[in-house]
Amino acid sequence: MTDLASTRVLLVDGSQLITEGLRLSLHRTHCFRVVGIAHTVAEAARSLRGTLVDLVVTDFDVPGAGPLRTVRDTAQYRPSARVVVLSNADSPSWARAALDAGAVAYLLKTSPVAELLPLIAAAVRGAPATIDARVGSLARLPSRMPPPASLGRLSAREFDVLAEMAKGMDNARIAQRLFISNDTVKTHVKAILRKLGARDRAHAVALVLGESSEAFVTT
Secondary structure, eight states: OOOGGGOEEEEEOSOHHHHHHHHHHHHHHHOOEEEEEESSHHHHHHHHHHSOOSEEEEESSOTTSSTTHHHHHHHHHOTTSEEEEEESOOOHHHHHHHHHHTOSEEEETTSOHHHHHHHHHHHHTTOOOEEOGGGOGGGGHHHHSOOOGGGGGSOHHHHHHHHHHHTTOOHHHHHHHHTOOHHHHHHHHHHHHHHHTOSSHHHHHHHHHTOOGGGGOOO
16 A cells, blocks of 8 residues: 555544644645544444544554553454554553554654654555654564563563663663652562563663673663
């Protein structure tokens, strides 16, 4: 599918402001044809059942059900449609969950429209799975290499903390970014080291990213 003007799009988000902004931007920039707008999971499901769509642009957590329900409903009702997830959260665990559920892209709503639209167009044209660069390298592990078996024992929050560690963040900065306390961060770091069998933070990151630990040692 390369003719963007013929691409039938369903927009799904709890915010009318966001769906209307997307509708106008898609139409003006790439001439997508928006055939439906939904603000709840139920509305999205009705649209998917009754309307032919080629692309679904949806929030990660649409009101009315659990996260990614619209992604899964798309796979059920319109399996040939491609799904792009827009989110406010730069969470690697959320990004991985979105791709695992069937999305082809996980992008951040905070991105400028000039950056978002080419990525959405690329998804329509069949580009490989795309994750916003700000989400971090850990979210790309499934497509790069099999993760260590121990990684599967991490909780979603521990995975997020590990992702921030991989970006070089200290405990205070991690706490600020994830809206948790410093003590909670310390608890998660200890759990991560124990579960990965790592001797320190740099070693934990090295084990996951497949690099030598020396590359992560700071002076």
